[in-house]
Amino acid sequence: MNTQTMQRTAAPVGVAASTTAASKIYGSGDTRVVALDKVDVSFAQGQFTAIMGPSGSGKSTLMHCLAGLDRLTDGAVRIGDVNISELSEKDLTLLRRNKIGFVFQAFNLVPTLTAIENITLPMDLGKTKPDQAHLDEVIRAVGLADRLKHKPNELSGGQQQRVAVARALGSRPDVIFADEPTGNLDSQTGAEILAFMRRAVNEFGQTIVMVTHDPVAASYADRVLFLNDGRIVNELQNPDADAILAALRSATLG
C-alpha cells in the first residue's frame, strides 16, 4: 500500500494501464472474428475513462483483456509497469486481487457474505489487513454505515451496487474496471452510483475504466473512447451527453 501511495505522489501523471498492439482474434478461417485489432491505448492515473461502442465493437473484450480476465492473441497489456500477458494464472489472480477492482453490471456480491465482508473480500482472500482509515472513509462516502451487517438479499439494487463500488475502492487498486455498472439500475440510482464513482476519482485519485452504452453515464467520465470493429475510432475529453451521442452516431456510421 505504502509503495503504491509513494509512487502515486512521485509520478502524479503516470500510466495506470496500457495496451500495445493489442489483438484478440476468435476462431479461424470463415469464422474468424477480429475483436481487437492492434489497439494502442493508455489510461492515465487518476482519470475516469469511458469506453463506448456498438455491440460487437470490442469494448467488452478490451476491458476483459485489460483486467486480466481474458488473454490477448497478440500484443501486450500493462498494469502499471507489469506486462500481464506474461503472468502465470496465479500471478494474474494476485494482480486482480491487489491491483484491480471490479464492478459488474449484476451479480457483484457473494450472497453468503455481509456487505462489509463483501467489501473486504479481496483483502480477506489475501489475508492482508485493510487500511482501516481508508476503509472508513470509503464506507462513509458510500453511505452504508448502518447496513454493513446486512446480506446482499436484504439490500436494494442500488445499495448492492454501492457495496460493489466500495469493494472495488477498498483495496486502493491501481485501476477499477466497471462493466455497465448502471445497466441494471433505474436512472436515479444509476446517477447516484456514477456520481459516487466520479467522487472516487476526484477525492481518492482513483483510476476508473468503465464500459457503457449509455451516453449519460459516459458523460461522467474525463475521457470517452469510441470503439468500432476492434479499433479506437474516436476520443472525446470532458464531453457532455449530447456530444457523446453525436460522436457515437458518427462512429457507428463511419
Added chain:
Amino acid sequence: MLRLAFKNLAANAVRLALTGLAIVLGVGFVVSSFVLRDGLKDSFAGLSQEIVQGTDILVDTVDDDPDLPITDADLATVNAIPGVRIAEGGLTGFENSVQPIKTDGTTIATNGPPQISFAWTYDDALNPTTIEAGRFPSERNEWVIDIDAAENHGFVVGETYQFVTPAGNREATLVGTFRFGEDNTTNGATLMGFETETAREFFIAEDGIWDEISVSIDGSVPVPEVQEAISVALGNEPNSIGPDAVPNETNRFEVLDQAEVAAETAASFNQGIDFFGYVLLAFALISLFVSVFIIANTFSIVIGQRIRELGLLRAIGATPSQIRRSVLIESFLIGIIASLVGIVAGIGLAFGLKSVLGAIGVPLPDFDVILSTTTIATALIVGTGVTMLSAIIPALAASRTSPITAISGIAEKEEKSGRRYIVGAVASAAGAGLLFLALFVLGGTQSTLIALGVGAGTLFIGLTLLSPLAAKPLARFLGAPLRSALGMPGELSKENAARNPRRTASTAAALMIGLSLVSGALVLGSSIKAEITKTFEAGLIADYFVNTQAFDIPDEAIEQIEADPAFTAVTGVRFWGVELENTPVDADPGETGTGTGVGALDFSVADQLFNLGVIDGDLKDVDNDSVALDDDLAEKLGLGMGDTVQMVLDNGEVADLEVVALFTEAQLLEAMLITVDRYEQISDQPTSDFAAALKAPDVTAAEADERFAEIGASYPNLEFQSAAEARESFASFVDTFTSVLSAMLGLAILIALVGIANTMALSVFERTREIGLLRAVGMTRRQSRTMIRWEAAIISAVGAILGAAIGLGLGILLVQAIPDQFLSTIAVPWLRILVLVIIASVAGLASAFFPAYRASRMNVLDAISTM
C-alpha cells in the same frame, strides 16, 4: 415428452452418470449377492452329485437320530434283499475333529474349508474316489488323503503321522492318495479316509453302529422295488420311502434313491448358502435404501436448476402432468441404464467379495457366473423402481412450476417447511415405536425382523425430514474454526454449507444413515467385549484356559494336564443342549417342557476354578442325581433348592435330578450344570469344549508355559492361554465380527460419499457466476478448491455427527433389548466413533476432489458472463 426426456439425458451426461452411480452401486450389491449365491449353489450341487455317484440307494436314520442307530444287523438285513449287489456301512467324523499333525508339528488351519474324515468305502462303485498313488487303507491304523491336500500340506505316502482325535493322540500310516470325482473338486476341503475300525476308534463311534448304509444294486430288480423291500425289511411301514415319508415311531429309516440323496445333500449345503445370500442381500438393501436419498436429492437439485427451462415449457403450453411425466420418464431411462450397468458391476463385485472374504479368512470355493433371469429381472425392477420412486417428489415439484419462472428464473417460494417437519416428527415417532415394539415386545423372529427393518427405515426417513433443523446451526458450529484456519475460503465453506439447510441435510442424510448403522454396530460390539471382559474377570479364577481351534478337546489331553504336578485343579467343560419335562411358569397354555443349555464339569474342583456366584447350597454336593441351576433358570421353571429337574436322556428315559445349588453367574458356563457321567447319557460326544486349570502356587508362569508346551507337542491344535490371553482372544473374535459388519455397512457410506460428490458437483455448476466473481476479485484456484472441499467436509461432518448420535441411541437401545443374562453392560466406544466421524468427514472432503477441480478450472470470463 419422451423425446424431451431423451434430450435431457443426452444434454446432462455427466450429471446423470453421477445420479446413476448410486443406483449402479446399489443394484450391483444386490446382483452380487444373487450371483454369489447361485454360483455357490451350482458349485456345491456338482459336489453333491459326485458324492452320490455310484450309490443307488441310501439308508439313513430319520433326522440322524442318535437314539435309533443303524446296527450291523440292519446292514446284514439290507445285504440280504434281492437285487442288492452290495451294501456298505458308512461312518463320518465331525468336521475338523480328526487332525493329522504335519511334519512341521502343526495341524491344518481350521478357519478355512473343513477337514472331513470318514471310514473307507471298499466297493469301487460306492466309493466316489479313485486311488492315485499307493493303495487303499486295509489294515488297522492306515489312512489315505486326497491328492491336493497331500501336496498342499506335505503328507508323503509311506510315512506315519500323529493325529489329534476326539479319542486323544493317535497315529496312522499314510498308505495312499486319492482323487475325489474327476478333478478332485473338493472345494478346498481336506478329505481323509481311514480303515473302518481305525475310524471307529478315532471318531469314538460305538462298535457295530453305522451312520448310514450305501447300497449298490445288481440291476435284476428296479430301484423303487429294492427301496421298498429294504424299507419294509428294516421295519418301516409299507410305502414310506422317499423324502416325503412321514417319520414316526415305526418309520425309523429314510430310504432314498440317488436323485433324492443328491437333492438332500445339496439342500444341506444350500441352507448355509441361502443364509449367506440373505445376509449379503440385507446389506445390499441397506445400500439401496441409502441410494434413494441420493437420487431424490440429485433430482430435486437438477430440477431446481432447470426451473427456467420448465417454466418455458409451461409458458408454451406444456401441462403440469406432461412436465411430471417427462421427469418420470427421464428417471425411468436412468434407472434402466444404471440397472444394466449395475448387473455387470454386480458380477465383478461378486468376485471382489470372494477375494475380500478370502483375505479375511473365509475362503469361498470357485464358482461359475450364473446370471439367472430372476437376477436380471430383480435388478431391473429394483433399480428402475428405486430410481422412479426417488423421482416422484421432485417430479411433483417440477409440475408445480409456474410459467412466470421462465422469465424471472426464480422458483416460487419453497413450500412451507411446517408440513415437512410434522411428517418428519410423525415418521420418526412411528419408526421409533416400531423399533421399540420389535426389541422389547415382539417375540417371533420373523415379525421382529420385519418390524426392525420397517421401523429403522421409517425412523431414518423421519429423521432425514427433520434434519434440516439441525443442519444450519451444526454447519455453522462445525465451520466456525475454518475462518481462522483457512481464511476467507474457510468462511465461505461454512456459509455455503449453511446457506441451504435442506440441501445440506438431504446430502448428509445418506451418510447419516450409514454412520448410524456402523456406530450402532460398534456400540453393540464394544458392549459385548466389555461383557466378555467382565465375565472373565468376575467368573474365572483359573490361571489357564485351554481352548481348541479344531472340534473339541480329547479327555486324554486334559488327563495329561491333571497328571502334571504343576497344576492343582483341572477340569474339562462340556456343553450340550437338553430337553426338560419341567414347564416354565409363564409358558403358554398347553405348552409343556422346555429346552436349556447344559454344562458338565468336575464339581470337586469347580469352585477353585470358577466364581459362579453360588447363593445357596454347594457345588461340591452335585452328584449323578443332582444338579446346579442358575437362579434365573430356576425362577423361570419355578424351582428352588430340593426341587426336581426332569431331564430327558438320550435313550428317551427321564432322570430326576435334585437341585442342590443355585448360582447367579452363568455366562462362562451354562444355566444348568450336571456331572460328566450324567452328560454321557445325553450326548455321544465324550469330549470337552474347553478346559480350565489352576497352577500350583510355587510354579512360575514360565514353568507352567513350559509344561503346556510339552503337552501341546502331541496336541498342536490346542491353545493354552492365560486368563488374560483367553479374554483377549474372545474379545478379538468380537472385534473381527464387528469389523466385518462395519465393512459391510460401510458400503452404504461409500454410496453416501458418491452422493456428496454429486451434490457438490451440482452446487458448483449452480454457483458458476458466484465462483467466477470470487475468482475475478482475486480468489486463487487453490483457494476455490479449498472452499469447495471444506464445504463437502462440513456437510459430511454434519451427516456423520447426526449419524453417530442416532447410532449411539440405536446401539444402546439394542443392548438394552438383549436380556441381561447375555448382555448387561453398555460400553460406548467414544474414541472409535470419533475416529469414524473424522474419517467420514475427511472422506467427504476427498469426495469433492472432482467438483473442486472443476470449480478451480472454471473460465472466469465465461463464468461471470453466464446469465
